[in-house]
Amino acid sequence: GNSVTQMEGPVTLSEEAFLTINCTYTATGYPSLFWYVQYPGEGLQLLLKATKADDKGSNKGFEATYRKETTSFHLEKGSVQVSDSAVYFCALNYGGSQGNLIFGKGTKLSVKP
């Protein structure tokens, strides 16, 4: 079946460090892929998305490339800030008009000054 696996956290980094959060998926067909971010005490916000192979989604300095050959959608940022501390969720949409998303378990990122 369809599933999303992302690296377990928590991840603790110093400010200006490089960030990678791994995400791999299993899906039939050609899903769309998403990264959502959840800041403390808030709901989820869309961070970026990619709808087909080799697409790169980007926003707020974060990037992720849809790699069909490795079934991956890893999140990267070159220089994290304290304000990036949050929980990050990888998700896929396996198509159809109903638009259900399958989420990974989330990765908590803490950035220290």
Added chain:
Amino acid sequence: DVKVTQSSRYLVKRTGEKVFLECVQDMDHENMFWYRQDPGLGLRLIYFSYDVKMKEKGDIPEGYSVSREKKERFSLILESASTNQTSMYLCASSLGRAPNTQYFGPGTRLTVL
């Protein structure tokens, strides 16, 4: 910008009470969703709706019901609240076509005593 609002940020109820959680979206989205979020378990889909008066069970519908009388409003009902329903509840909405990006409300943290 899409706006999804939830009726309460925090709610405290007693065991056995009937609880209503309301969600309203202002972007004429066809699809609406209710999730609960618990530590270590990620997001789990309770119910979703892809049209007025339509509803579909998600992964964990037991103990919950929903109502969608108008397109913009999707209500989650706990018929008889129990302590194991203490959780963060998140509502989301999306258009009824790919890539089905979901937009989330701020969440309701429900405590059942």
